[in-house]
Amino acid sequence: MKLSHRITHLTPSGSDGWDIFYKARAMVAAGQDVIELTIGEHDIRTHPDILAAMHTSAIGGHTGYAAIPGTPALRKAVADRIQTRTGVPTAADNILITPGGQAALLATHTAVLNPDDTALFIDPYYATYPGTIRAAGGIPQAIQASPATGFQPRATDIARQAVNAKSLLINTPNNPTGAVYSRNTLQDIADTCIKHDLWLISDEVYDTQLWDGSPHISPRSLPDMADRTLVIGSMSKSHAMTGSRIGWVCGPEHVIQHLGNLATHATYGVPGYIQDAATFALDQGTPLETEISAPFARRRAITETLLARQNVVKASPISGAMYVMLDVRATGLSGFDFADALLNTHHIATMPGESFGTSAAGHIRVAMTIKDATYETALQTLLDFATIKAA
Numbered sequence: 001m002k003l004s005h006r007i008t009h010l011t012p013s014g015s016d017g018w019d020i021f022y023k024a025r026a027m028v029a030a031g032q033d034v035i036e037l038t039i040g041e042h043d044i045r046t047h048p049d050i051l052a053a054m055h056t057s058a059i060g061g062h063t064g065y066a067a068i069p070g071t072p073a074l075r076k077a078v079a080d081r082i083q084t085r086t087g088v089p090t091a092a093d094n095i096l097i098t099p100g101g102q103a104a105l106l107a108t109h110t111a112v113l114n115p116d117d118t119a120l121f122i123d124p125y126y127a128t129y130p131g132t133i134r135a136a137g138g139i140p141q142a143i144q145a146s147p148a149t150g151f152q153p154r155a156t157d158i159a160r161q162a163v164n165a166k167s168l169l170i171n172t173p174n175n176p177t178g179a180v181y182s183r184n185t186l187q188d189i190a191d192t193c194i195k196h197d198l199w200l201i202s203d204e205v206y207d208t209q210l211w212d213g214s215p216h217i218s219p220r221s222l223p224d225m226a227d228r229t230l231v232i233g234s235m236s237k238s239h240a241m242t243g244s245r246i247g248w249v250c251g252p253e254h255v256i257q258h259l260g261n262l263a264t265h266a267t268y269g270v271p272g273y274i275q276d277a278a279t280f281a282l283d284q285g286t287p288l289e290t291e292i293s294a295p296f297a298r299r300r301a302i303t304e305t306l307l308a309r310q311n312v313v314k315a316s317p318i319s320g321a322m323y324v325m326l327d328v329r330a331t332g333l334s335g336f337d338f339a340d341a342l343l344n345t346h347h348i349a350t351m352p353g354e355s356f357g358t359s360a361a362g363h364i365r366v367a368m369t370i371k372d373a374t375y376e377t378a379l380q381t382l383l384d385f386a387t388i389k390a391a
């Protein structure tokens, strides 16, 4: 019996880019101490008050099927948050609640792609992007963003590939690069989408993690973009709720209606007690979001201090998200070989830039997701290791 091409070709290279991560996990399972700077997950757990709200809801009986597009209260809370942050009029009918941002990525691509339509995305990219596009029946096509531009995609590169494409997926603040797209970059992207009639899928799951003092800009707020932009949101990063699987799509009402229909046939909704906990969390407003993002701001400062003391490893601007993209080309090693050697020698696990496409070759991604003191020591060890390798 043969499986479908769609499922067997989700990750055609056979590798999902997580080899170093799996190797580190195997070392941990074998009882070795490994410092993991790999995964995009906080070192804190979900706030006890959010868990209490979840418990109250579940004990109160919200354990049956919940409203499929999302509870009215959560859809409204998400819509209000987006309207406050972007100024774009947004109502509950513009919101579909999903089991996490990943489900929202699949749903939006399913909504806009016909079989074999070309779907653009920016390289370096979050590891699931090409597979998600394939799962939705599309053909993923990467647009390179170079370290020379701080991994901001260039208008000419997007425009060249936009011909015949159906959609463009962007992510700012960016995983894996830590880049935050400038207003100019976003305007170029918007102009290209309008000119070539592309859907823009804007992954904004890191929208609370910006380190330069500049506010998050959602491209949905740019002129004439609200009707062609589908925003992906999530409570995973903003509220340390990764395991609760709660996110959303924000888009035009008619798209959300179709996505509600898709949800009926795909997920049948999200648990009501999780949605109630998410509503509670959003009701806490920005103070809670700031509290949750604060450790990354601190570790970003540690990173800048340590980097400034050496000149072998260079960093892309660390503008947002919980990652630092380090250029280790001066060592003469590929990102993969550097990460592998660092793991073997010092038991520090990082992600090779090659895991995220071709544009970040010769780089490694460091996740700032461990306690400050351990982070500082690990990063110093990494920089010393690079200096020895470069000598």
Ligand SMILES: Cc1ncc(COP(=O)(O)O)c(C=O)c1O
Pocket: 040, 099, 100, 101, 102, 103, 126, 171, 174, 175, 203, 205, 233, 234, 235, 236, 242, 246, 247
């Ligand atoms: C860029 C990006 N988008 C989407 C997701 C998916 O997040 P979740 O499904 O937990 O909301 C992640 C998770 O790491 C991510 O980094």
